[in-house]
Amino acid sequence: MATYESLIKITGTVGDLVFYSLNGKNVVRKKSGFNKKAFKKSPSYEKVRQNSSEFGHCSKAGKLIRSCIDGYIKEAGDPLLYQSFAKLMTDIKDLDMxxxxxxxSVEKGLMxxxxxxxxxxxxxxxKEIISTETRISTELQHTILYTPKNDDIHEIAFITIKPDFEKYTVEYIEESRVYTKEGxxxxxxxxxDEGLLLYFLIIKNKDGDISRMGFV
Known part of the structure; x- marks a missing residue:
């Protein structure tokens, strides 16, 4: 961008130069090299289009999942968590071979x-992650959660998430149970029999504070 002095005020495009006024000064700059039509069709932009499409998908997928656990995310103490979660979605998407x-897609990566x-x-x-000893077993009527015995656990909230990564819609159910030492x-x-399901677990102590949370 450069300024110029002239008896004639020019506004508009001349060749590959663009003339306009900025803060009372006459400014001239070269046209941007970006061409919207070329971006959509030119083979030279193919990789950029691919990256852009996948980035948009991962962003939407992350937002979809976060919407089901947003109330708990707010208690995680990380205002930028959405960024690291978007990065997680990208890493998972990369596993789609x-x-x-x-x-x-994130869905195929999660498979x-x-x-x-x-x-x-x-x-x-x-918040601490859920113990690797915690696991689930699904049956026709029930989902069974197995947790290691821990005197610090008082209440468990369990969220089942059914995402549709094509339509970007989601259903989820949250249930809470008082913890028993049976594990x-x-x-x-x-x-x-509904395809991909995700399970999110929140563990609270006797004071009602969240000590651990994450996917199982």
Whole structure:
């Protein structure tokens, strides 16, 4: 960008130069090299289009999942958590070895063992992650949660999430139980045979404070 002096005030485009007024000064700059039509169709922009498409998908997928646990995320003590969660979605999407580049999805990434491992290992702010000894078993009528015996656990909230990463819609059910030292808790299976389901667990101590939370 440069300024110029002239008896004639020019506004508009001349060749590859653009003339306009900025803060009372006459300014001239070269046209941007970006071409919207070329971006959509030119082979030279193919990789950029692919990256842009996948980035948008990961952003929407992350927002979709976060919407189901937003109330708990606010207690995680990390105002920028959405950024690290978006990065998690990208890492999981990269595990999709089935789809062509530009169409890789979070859903297919979550269908891999590594994808679920990444989801379970994600730390929500200052809250501890769920113990690796915690696991679930699904049956036709019930989802059974197995947790290690811990005197510090008083209440458990359990969220079942059924995301649709194509339509970007989601259903979820939250249930709470007072913890028993049996280490085995039954929850109703609200989405039997419904494809990909995600399970989010919140553990509270006797004071009602969240000590741990994360995916299981």
């Amino acid at each position: 089935v789809s062509e580049r530009g169409k890789r 891999t063992e590594k994808g679920i491992e990444l989801l379970k290992a994600f730390k929500f702010g200052n 085995k808790i039954n929850f109703k299976n609200h989405f039997p």
